[in-house]
Amino acid sequence: MTKRMGRVTADITITADGYVAGPNQTEERPFGDDGGDGWGDRLHAWMFETPEENRAEVEQMTAPGAVIMGRNMFGPVRGEWNRDWKGWWGDNPPFHAPVFVLTHYPRDQQPMDGGTTYHFVTDGLESALKQAREAAGDGDVMIQGGANTINQYLAAGLIDELRLHIVPITLGAGARLFDGVPPLNLEQVESRAASSVAHVTYRVLS
Amino acid sequence: MTKRMGRVTADITITADGYVAGPNQTEERPFGDDGGDGWGDRLHAWMFETPEENRAEVEQMTAPGAVIMGRNMFGPVRGEWNRDWKGWWGDNPPFHAPVFVLTHYPRDQQPMDGGTTYHFVTDGLESALKQAREAAGDGDVMIQGGANTINQYLAAGLIDELRLHIVPITLGAGARLFDGVPPLNLEQVESRAASSVAHVTYRVLS
Numbered sequence: 001m002t003k004r005m006g007r008v009t010a011d012i013t014i015t016a017d018g019y020v021a022g023p024n025q026t027e028e029r030p031f032g033d034d035g036g037d038g039w040g041d042r043l044h045a046w047m048f049e050t051p052e053e054n055r056a057e058v059e060q061m062t063a064p065g066a067v068i069m070g071r072n073m074f075g076p077v078r079g080e081w082n083r084d085w086k087g088w089w090g091d092n093p094p095f096h097a098p099v100f101v102l103t104h105y106p107r108d109q110q111p112m113d114g115g116t117t118y119h120f121v122t123d124g125l126e127s128a129l130k131q132a133r134e135a136a137g138d139g140d141v142m143i144q145g146g147a148n149t150i151n152q153y154l155a156a157g158l159i160d161e162l163r164l165h166i167v168p169i170t171l172g173a174g175a176r177l178f179d180g181v182p183p184l185n186l187e188q189v190e191s192r193a194a195s196s197v198a199h200v201t202y203r204v205l206s
Numbered sequence: 207m208t209k210r211m212g213r214v215t216a217d218i219t220i221t222a223d224g225y226v227a228g229p230n231q232t233e234e235r236p237f238g239d240d241g242g243d244g245w246g247d248r249l250h251a252w253m254f255e256t257p258e259e260n261r262a263e264v265e266q267m268t269a270p271g272a273v274i275m276g277r278n279m280f281g282p283v284r285g286e287w288n289r290d291w292k293g294w295w296g297d298n299p300p301f302h303a304p305v306f307v308l309t310h311y312p313r314d315q316q317p318m319d320g321g322t323t324y325h326f327v328t329d330g331l332e333s334a335l336k337q338a339r340e341a342a343g344d345g346d347v348m349i350q351g352g353a354n355t356i357n358q359y360l361a362a363g364l365i366d367e368l369r370l371h372i373v374p375i376t377l378g379a380g381a382r383l384f385d386g387v388p389p390l391n392l393e394q395v396e397s398r399a400a401s402s403v404a405h406v407t408y409r410v411l412s
Contacts (some may be wrong), residue, residue, distance in 0.1 A: 016370070016392060016408065017384035018224050035389055158290065164222070166372075168392035168408055170384050177225035178376050183241055186222060186374035191404045195399030198406045200399075202374055 004133050006140040008129065010150045011163040013043045013197075014177050017170040020147045025074035025175075026058035030088060032174055034153035042169055053194045057165065065139020066132040067099040074101045074118070081107045087118060098127045098135040102149060125152055147175040154181045159204050162186070166198045212346040216356045217267050217369040219249045219403075220383050223376040226353045231381070233282035236294060238380055242405065248375055252403035259400045263371065271345020272300040273305040276355035280307045280324070287313045293324060301350075304341040306334045308355060331358055353381040360387045365410050368392070372404045 014020055021040070022032035029038025036042035046054055075085045089095055092113040100119050102168040121128040132141040143153050152158050164177075178184075186202035195201075220226050227246070228238035235244025242248035253408055280289045293299055298319040306325050316324040327334040338347040347361050359365050370383075384390075392408035399405075 015389075016390075016406075022397030035391075166406065168394040170387065170390040170392070172384065172387060172389050178378065181223075181376065181378060183378050184222075185241075185374040186376070188374040188399075188402055188404065193399065193406075194393075196394055198372075198394065198397045198404055200222075200404045202370065 005133070006065055006136050007160040008133075008141045008143065008153070008158060009161045009163060010145075010153065010159050011165075012145055012147075012150060012177065013040075013046070013165040014169060015043070015167055015169050015171050017172065018178060019171040019174040020145060020177055022171045022174040024171050025072070030076070031183045034171060034174070035169065044166055046165060046167060046194065050195060054197065054199075055164075057192075057199050060163070061092055061142075062096070063140070064097060064142035065136025065194075066097055067144050068128050068132050068141065068153075069099060069101055069144040070148070071101060071103045072143060073146045073149065074103075078089050080105050086110060086112065089116075092116075093190050097179070098132070100132050100135075100145075101144055102128055113135070125156060125158070125204050129153075129158055147177050147179065150177060151179055151181050154184065154196040154204070157204075157206075161189070162202045162204060164202070166197060166200065207303075212271055212338070212342050212344055213366040214347045214349065214359070214364060215270070215369060216349040216351075216359065216369045217371075218351055218353075218356060218383065219246075219252070219294070219371040221338040221373055221375050222376050223378065224382050224384060225377040225380040226351060228377045228382055231278070236282070238242050240377060240380070241375065248372055252371060252373060252400065256401060260405075263369075263405050265399075266369070267348075268300055269346070270303060270348035271342025272303055273301050273350050274286065274334050274338050274347065274355070274359075275305060275307055275350040276352050277307060277309045279350060279352045279355065280309075286311050288376070290330070292316060292318065295322075298322075298410075302337070303345075305350075306338045306341075308334055331362060331364070333340060333397050335359075335364055353383050353385065357385055357387050358385060360384070360390065360410070363412075367395070367409060368408045370406050372406065374402060 024035035025032040031040040077085045093116040096115040107120040136141040185205040228240035231238040237246035283291045299322040302321040313326040391411040396407040
């Protein structure tokens with residue numbers, strides 16, 4: 001019997017023109033100039049303003065066995081870890097699972113409340129995926145973002161399933177999903193319309 | 207009593223990464239390098255492979271009272287009209303309505319079979335829209351494409367409703383919807399999932 005291996009998924013909210021964040025991202029405005037509060041209020045209104053009708057999609061986002069994220073998504077610290085930064089999500093992050101943060105600067109793992117532990121991976125995408133797969137067991141590994149990290153995994157052919165939540169705004173600039181990714185063949189495996197968002201799930205065929 | 211005025215709509219098939227055609231468009235491959243036959247077979251598979259389940263969307267595409275299209279969408283002729291070119295669609299085009307073609311080069315109107323007449327407009331977007339509105343009466347005016355023409359109308363704030371048919375491929379390059387368009391507030395007024403396409407209709411708020 002071979003052990004079941006979980007899928008590698010990416011799950012992200014994008015504008016109708018494909019952006020996951022606006023331009024000029026800063027610590028005070030991690031989602032950049034997005035026409036809102038800079039914390040993604042307009043991008044993520046579907047989660048907070050109509051939670052009931054989007055319950056399935058939100059639950060799926062918090063179900064993975066392990067998470068991978070880029071350095072910029074973890075926080076604003078650049079270069080060496082010279083600040084006591086523990087992510088944007090407070091003492092009890094919503095991941096409740098091991099989180100592998102891609103970085104060029106080594107750092108000891110950082111346990112948090114609620115089952116989240118941040119692990120800092122300095123030897124690249126594939127190593128992070130290998131470690132996340134081991135940590136997830138037969139659970140899924142979710143590439144959490146941002147766009148740059150998902151695009152790198154897509155370009156490397158390492159993502160099985162892409163779950164997009166397409167929201168009714170355009171930004172015209174910023175961090176764009178699929179930017180620099182070679183052409184992909186996808187299979188639309190699920191699509192569901194909610195009142196202010198279109199959920200579309202693709203399997204990545206090649 | 208004021209006369210009802212039709213809406214100005216744009217209706218276009220886009221890839222998951224927002225392209226309406228691939229790069230390197232030519233007369234032989236009007237949709238460019240799209241991984242298919244160059245005539246948009248992969249983009250428009252949803253219309254031809256599953257016509258029954260997409261009947262409503264296809265019917266809506268052919269319902270406008272008048273149509274506007276860019277010069278490149280009409281044909282490959284550049285500069286003066288020095289060839290006997292009557293569009294890509296043969297003697298009986300599927301528009302069955304007046305079609306206003308944006309061009310810098312004057313040309314007499316060209317009647318076709320089935321109610322289509324091509325009118326050539328040399329004095330810009332707004333003039334084309336004014337003429338199309340008059341021709342459409344209380345019917346809708348549809349901006350047919352390509353991306354560049356729709357983007358110009360979007361940037362000018364002249365489109366009321368945007369109907370997107372999002373198909374499960376990415377192209378990574380080519381003619382992209384929303385390219386160069388300032389940020390928009392949209393309202394998702396309809397969304398419907400078919401088996402290999404997600405139909406999303408937006409009202410353009412600002």
